[in-house]
Amino acid sequence: MDFTLTNFIFYGFALMTVGSALLVVTVRNIVHAAFSLMVTLFGVAGLYVFLQADFLAATQVIVYVGGILVLILFGVMMTSGRLEMRIHIERGQLLLGGVVALALLTLLLTVIANTPAWKNLTDDGTELPPTTEKIGELILNGPFLLPFEVVSVLLLVALIGAALISRKEVRD
Amino acid sequence: MSDFRAMFVGFPDFNVSENFFPNIDLQDKLNWAEEFIQNVLIPRLPEAVAAHFPVELGTILVMFACAGIFVAVVPLLPLVLVLAERKVAARFQNRTGPMRVGPWGTLQTLADGIKLIFKEDFIPPQGDKLLFLLAPYIIFACSFAVFAAIPFGQSILVSPFNIGIFYIMAISSVIVMGVIMAGWSSNSKWSLLGSLRSAAQIVSYEIPLGLSILTVVMLVESLSMVAIVESQSNGVFSWLIFRTPFTFIAFFIFFISSIAEVNRTPFDLPEAESEIVAGFHTEYSGMRFALFFIAEYANMFAVSAIAVTLFLGGWEGVLPGYDILGGLPGFVIKTLALVFLMMWLRWTLPRLRVDQLMNLCWKYFIPIAFFNILGTGIWGLIFPEDTLVSIIISCAIIYIGLIIAYTIAGRTLAQKPEPQPS
Structure with missing residues (x-):
């Protein structure tokens, strides 16, 4: 492997993603796990940038780091007093988890093997056109309009549901 | 040049x-x-x-x-801004401010900085040492990463990427993580309360902030900071703040929300001195505390610079073809004017309560911001191109709206009964 900037960046981000993802599942402290997850999400965002999917990368950071991870941390800090947890894993769970993990791995490997564009992808230094406009066209003016609207309605329902549940205590 | x-x-x-x-x-x-x-x-x-x-x-x-x-x-900015803040505060309170170190106290911040470097770097023994040490760097790095996308001049920018303003929003949303990290790892209730307040506030105010940015993006049809500035090159009335009445409102929502984002008075609940000592950085001392401080003032400058870029023409001047208030000096002057406005507000207004803070965001700013988006869309349909007519109509509406708002505000304030001293 020759040293090029792209290789350097790619392996850097890959190491960051995989390493911190390993930490997320091995570390005992939940808050540490959550912060390792932040590094993982950043690594994935970096890989998106590397693939010149800039819009996707920024969305990844806004939604996952700025939104979901903050909520996870809120939940952890407000609910759990004990942060160091010994999680007992029974044999049945281990087996089930193993099967699910194996199935997921097979699925992902199949997808990777069967993606034709993947094999033809070479780095010839050309800059791909920005993705923002295309994403907008596809979502708001193209084939993905209906799924997009369905997801919006789903999120709206979740939002109203959350508001309803959290207001219940006030009425009592 | x-x-x-x-x-x-x-x-x-x-x-x-x-x-x-x-x-x-x-x-x-x-x-x-x-x-x-x-x-x-x-x-x-x-x-x-x-x-x-x-x-x-x-x-x-x-x-x-x-x-x-x-x-x-960028760390030179706080050096100047902290002194400016203290001088402004002093003038507002009829004092002189720091006067001893250097001529008119101009070297005071430098002396404070040296003092902070030599102070003990205290780490709470019961806290989480790793995260405690890491937190200032996350905040510091994120507030600096924002500067990478700000165009200070026509060619004075680090990275002209296509998603500039979106990148800025993404990076600045990571600052919350640093704040939570600092608050939690300090193992102090003041810190934890402060960081939770801060996180709730930043996450809430990000919504009106993003929505008011969206009005600009809708008009310019680009997320690139360079494209946004270049669309404002025809003098003061082509600045996005005057382009439509809706962007005029959006500017104020953006500016007020960004004051909340950088945790300054009247939105400084995360570091409310009278309630929770100093909020999320209560336990920090020495240089790590200085990092928070630098990040805070760098943030202040950054959000003002973003407001200038989005709404006040960026590096473009007042008159087309002339460099009045244009170029790098113009950009800095406009930004510093907004920074001064922030200081002015800080030393004029009292702090909001938590419920007032959330009411302002969720019940006023977010509906108004949505209305703005709708209005901008309709405006874009009526005037697909910016013409003289559209700008005259826009300015007329802004003018009339301001007069009406001024009258209504004056009447409601006049009707309020004087608070009785108890």
């Missing part, structure tokens, strides 16, 4: 190649550092060196150099 080009013109036998430095060409390049090395640096090197010059490594070095410039220059 406020261009990089000007710096290079004086260079001996330096050929400003039109392929390399025209603005559009440079600004569309994501990895301009590599271009710079290929087209500018290597031709200037002796041939023996040039043949073996590691372009990849050089690119990384150029990027590090850019980061280095920011890390070197």
Whole structure:
């Protein structure tokens, strides 16, 4: 492997993603796990940038780091007093988890093997056109309009549901 | 002249190649550092060196150099701004402020900085040491990363990427993580309360902030900061704040929300001194505390610079073709004016309560911001191009709206009964 900037960046981000993802599942402290997850999400965002999917990368950071991870941390800090947890894993769970993990791995490997564009992808230094406009066209003016609207309605329902549940205590 | 080009013109036998430095060409390049090395640096090197010059490594070095410039220059801002803040506060309270160190106290911040460097770096023994040490760096790094996308001048910008403003929103949303990290790892209830308040506030105010940015993006049809500034090049009335009545409202929502984002009075609940000591950085001391401080003032400058870029013309001047309030000096003057406005508000208004803070965001700003988006869309349908007519109509509506708002505000304030001293 020759040293090029792209290789350097790619392996850097890959190491960051995989390493911190390993930490997320091995570390005992939940808050540490959550912060390792932040590094993982950043690594994935970096890989998106590397693939010149800039819009996707920024969305990844806004939604996952700025939104979901903050909520996870809120939940952890407000609910759990004990942060160091010994999680007992029974044999049945281990087996089930193993099967699910194996199935997921097979699925992902199949997808990777069967993606034709993947094999033809070479780095010839050309800059791909920005993705923002295309994403907008596809979502708001193209084939993905209906799924997009369905997801919006789903999120709206979740939002109203959350508001309803959290207001219940006030009425009592 | 406020261009990089000007710096290079004086260079001996330096050929400003039109392929390399025209603005559009440079600004569309994501990895301009590599271009710079290929087209500018290597031709200037002796041939023996040039043949073996590691372009990849050089690119990384150029990027590090850019980061280095920011890390070197941006901490100078707090040095000036902290002093300015103290002087402004003093004037508002009919005092003189720091006067002892240096002429008119101008070296006070430097003295404070030196003091902070030599202070003990205390780490709470019961806290989480790793996260405690890491938190200031996350906040510091994120507030600096924002500067990478701000165009200070036509060619004075680090990375002209296509999603500029979206990148800024993404990076600044990571600051919350640092705040939570600092608050939790300190193992102090003040810190934890402060960080939770801060996180709730930043997450809430990000929504009106993003929505008011969206009005600008709708008009410009680009997320690129360069494109946003270039669309405002026809003098003061083409600045996005005056372009439609809705962007006029959006500017104020943006500015107030960004004051909340940087946790300044009247939204300084996360560090409310009278309630929770100093909020999330209560336990920090010495240089780590200074990092928080630098990040805070750098943030203040950054959000003002973003407001200037989005709404007040960025590096473009007041008159088309003239450099009045344009270029780098104009940009800095406009930004500092907004920073002064922030200080002015800080020393004038009392702090909001938590419920008032959330009411303001969720019941007023977010509906108004949605209304703005709708209005901007309709405006864009009626006036697809900016014409003289559309700008005159826009300014007329803004003028009438301001008069009506002023009258209504005056009446409601006048009707309020005076609070009785108890």
